[in-house]
Amino acid sequence: MTDVTVIGCGVSGLSSAIRLQEAGFSVGIVSRELPPHTTSDVAGAIWHPISAENLPNGLRWAAECREELLRLVDEPGSGVQMIQLLEPVEEGKEGERWQALLDDLRTVPEDELPLGYTGGFRYTVPLIETPIYMAYLVRRFQANGGEIQQALVSTLQKYTGADRLVVNCTGAWAGKLTGDSRVFPIRGQILRLPPQPQVTRAFMSHGGPLGFTYIFPRSQDCLLGGTSEAGSWSVRPNDATSAAIRGRCASVDRSLADAEVIDVRVGLRPGRDEVRLELEETASGPVIHNYGHSGIGHTLAWGCANDVARIARERFG
Ligand SMILES: Cc1cc2nc3c(=O)[nH]c(=O)nc-3n(C[C@H](O)[C@H](O)[C@H](O)COP(=O)(O)OP(=O)(O)OC[C@H]3O[C@@H](n4cnc5c(N)ncnc54)[C@H](O)[C@@H]3O)c2cc1C
Numbered sequence: 001m002t003d004v005t006v007i008g009c010g011v012s013g014l015s016s017a018i019r020l021q022e023a024g025f026s027v028g029i030v031s032r033e034l035p036p037h038t039t040s041d042v043a044g045a046i047w048h049p050i051s052a053e054n055l056p057n058g059l060r061w062a063a064e065c066r067e068e069l070l071r072l073v074d075e076p077g078s079g080v081q082m083i084q085l086l087e088p089v090e091e092g093k094e095g096e097r098w099q100a101l102l103d104d105l106r107t108v109p110e111d112e113l114p115l116g117y118t119g120g121f122r123y124t125v126p127l128i129e130t131p132i133y134m135a136y137l138v139r140r141f142q143a144n145g146g147e148i149q150q151a152l153v154s155t156l157q158k159y160t161g162a163d164r165l166v167v168n169c170t171g172a173w174a175g176k177l178t179g180d181s182r183v184f185p186i187r188g189q190i191l192r193l194p195p196q197p198q199v200t201r202a203f204m205s206h207g208g209p210l211g212f213t214y215i216f217p218r219s220q221d222c223l224l225g226g227t228s229e230a231g232s233w234s235v236r237p238n239d240a241t242s243a244a245i246r247g248r249c250a251s252v253d254r255s256l257a258d259a260e261v262i263d264v265r266v267g268l269r270p271g272r273d274e275v276r277l278e279l280e281e282t283a284s285g286p287v288i289h290n291y292g293h294s295g296i297g298h299t300l301a302w303g304c305a306n307d308v309a310r311i312a313r314e315r316f317g
Helices: 010-022 057-071 097-101 130-143 171-178 239-252 294-315
Strands: 005-007 028-030 082-087 119-128 147-150 164-168 183-195 202-205 211-219 221-224 263-271 278-284 285-291
Touching: 010 028, 010 130, 010 285, 010 294, 028 202, 057 082, 057 097, 057 119, 057 294, 130 147, 164 171, 164 263, 164 294, 171 183, 171 263, 171 285, 183 239, 183 294, 211 239, 221 239, 263 294, 278 294, 285 294
Parallel strands: 005 028, 005 164, 028 147, 082 202, 164 285
Antiparallel strands: 082 119, 183 221, 183 263, 202 211, 211 221, 278 285
């Protein structure tokens, strides 16, 4: 049985590690940050492949990931639920190709949309409650015999070898290990409110008067977002950003204007013009890279993990 070391314990690392175990490999994870302290823990996270159609395999990864998430809806303790989402769209914007993956897409009349929008959609998607889901992934990996070590990796060569495999899932920090100058952080800040029972549906806009705004009601809290600041490495919450997020969300739902905020969190999405998922035969041994999922890492994770396991099987026969 070939030994595999996965570097990184976010959603990409954990999903890859689990699929590799299921393919028969003996897998360990080494990571600087562990759940609940990774970018993946900060995320909303809704299954929404908005930019997936720009990636060569994006729609297939999103479809495969949706399939696993639908299975997890029925698995107690996974933190995955189905939720109805309202998405107003900019004037003149048509439906997108990825929407063909949905079962119940409907157009929404103007009088049910926030002010300034004339078109929009309503549909049901998986919502991943990350505080529950990331802990579930860790348990699933450990239950399969996997071990997690907390350590900063300064060079991949420390773990490579002719008969060993390294899987690089280091997200926004991948450039520091690989020299890949195409990776960059995309800062995202969110507000956590206590559960808001009056909010029963999710909301998300990517353009138009509200710009990038979302409201995700979850069982243990309600998330308000969002921001998308390319190039910023700052993980300190910004008060002006919080006020702007709150203002936009309150214009969608007035009940959110005065609700208590229990936490403000910041995560660094791994920006890249395309996901890097490929085998590299380095001088010291094989490395599969799986990073650069930008703002849709939770939407693609299981599809990418399937490819990591397939490449590993092909490489090691
Ligand atoms: C506010 C916000 C909202 C989001 N909403 C959504 C959403 O609704 N839907 C969606 O699909 N996606 C969403 N995303 C994007 C998604 O969270 C990311 O694409 C995804 O988390 C990336 O996962 P990852 O495992 O590749 O990276 P990460 O979660 O960042 O994990 C990287 C791991 O690598 C480790 N690491 C890095 N460098 C080293 C090193 N040198 N040595 C050891 N370990 C190292 C880190 O410590 C960490 O454990 C959102 C992100 C944010 C911030």
